[in-house]
Amino acid sequence: MTVPLGAFIAVSAVLFFLGAAGVLIRRNAVVILMCVELMLNASNLALVAFSRRAGQLGAGNPLDQRGSVFVVFVFVIAAAEVAVGLAIILAAYRNRPTVNVDEIHEMKG
Amino acid sequence: MFDFLEPFFFAVFSLGIIGAGVCVVMLRRITAQALLMALTFASMAGMFLLLGAETIALFQVLIYVGAITILILFGVMFTKQDDRGYALFFQKQTPWAAAFTLVIAVPVVFLAFSFKDAITPSGKGGDLIPLAGSLFTDYAFPFEIASVLLLAALVGAIVLVKRDEQ
Numbered sequence: 001m002t003v004p005l006g007a008f009i010a011v012s013a014v015l016f017f018l019g020a021a022g023v024l025i026r027r028n029a030v031v032i033l034m035c036v037e038l039m040l041n042a043s044n045l046a047l048v049a050f051s052r053r054a055g056q057l058g059a060g061n062p063l064d065q066r067g068s069v070f071v072v073f074v075f076v077i078a079a080a081e082v083a084v085g086l087a088i089i090l091a092a093y094r095n096r097p098t099v100n101v102d103e104i105h106e107m108k109g
Numbered sequence: 110m111f112d113f114l115e116p117f118f119f120a121v122f123s124l125g126i127i128g129a130g131v132c133v134v135m136l137r138r139i140t141a142q143a144l145l146m147a148l149t150f151a152s153m154a155g156m157f158l159l160l161g162a163e164t165i166a167l168f169q170v171l172i173y174v175g176a177i178t179i180l181i182l183f184g185v186m187f188t189k190q191d192d193r194g195y196a197l198f199f200q201k202q203t204p205w206a207a208a209f210t211l212v213i214a215v216p217v218v219f220l221a222f223s224f225k226d227a228i229t230p231s232g233k234g235g236d237l238i239p240l241a242g243s244l245f246t247d248y249a250f251p252f253e254i255a256s257v258l259l260l261a262a263l264v265g266a267i268v269l270v271k272r273d274e275q
Binding site for chain 2: 021080
């Protein structure tokens with residue numbers, strides 16, 4: 001009795017859309033950043049699951065790890081994104097001490 | 110005889126992922142949200158283990174559960190989190206956002222269940238050696254570009270938060 005691929009993909013899709021709803025609904029900039037991280041991580045799960053399936057089906061090299069390699073690059077992008085995102089939040093916070101994105105509606109200094 | 114273990118752990122991890130994810134989206138206590146986000150990431154690492162991607166699970170724990178959660182917590186501590194009650198569920202964009210997300214999410218989640226292939230862990234000594242072989246031969250150039258991207262992000266973050274010397 002094993003878990004089918006579809007269950008992993010469904011968990012990934014649910015987490016992705018939870019993150020998307022959070023990005024659209026929440027107004028706290030830090031929470032929006034967290035929700036973006038959830039979305040990126042959900043995509044990682046789908047990538048690893050499909051990569052595992054492609055390796056099993058024997059399409060080419062059974063040790064094919066291209067999905068996992070892509071996940072490593074997603075990790076890099078996520079780390080860079082959260083660092084720059086928090087820096088932007090802090091820079092905006094210095095101009096106007098709030099993290100509510102509805103109140104940061106102009107970019108003049 | 111231990112056939113039930115894999116579905117059992119799958120249920121535990123997916124409950125952790127989705128339950129903590131719902132809490133991250135819905136709660137209003139920002140520190141609890143950050144820690145629940147860490148729980149989501151840790152459960153995701155368990156999911157990677159179930160899929161037989163041990164190296165990715167290790168990276169997940171190191172980068173997401175460790176670094177990114179700490180970074181987010183620093184962001185929480187550096188900014189004043191006003192606890193005044195702007196209504197979470199009665200903003201003007203909430204019904205549109207929820208409807209839009211549901212309209213896309215429900216078909217996608219149902220489509221996801223159409224993948225019926227069983228996932229069996231390979232059990233051939235882990236994924237570190239094939240992953241490293243792929244990463245440092247075929248993808249060596251993107252790997253170097255990624256290091257440049259990280260350097261640019263590091264410099265950019267420092268420049269953005271640096272105070273102007275008067």
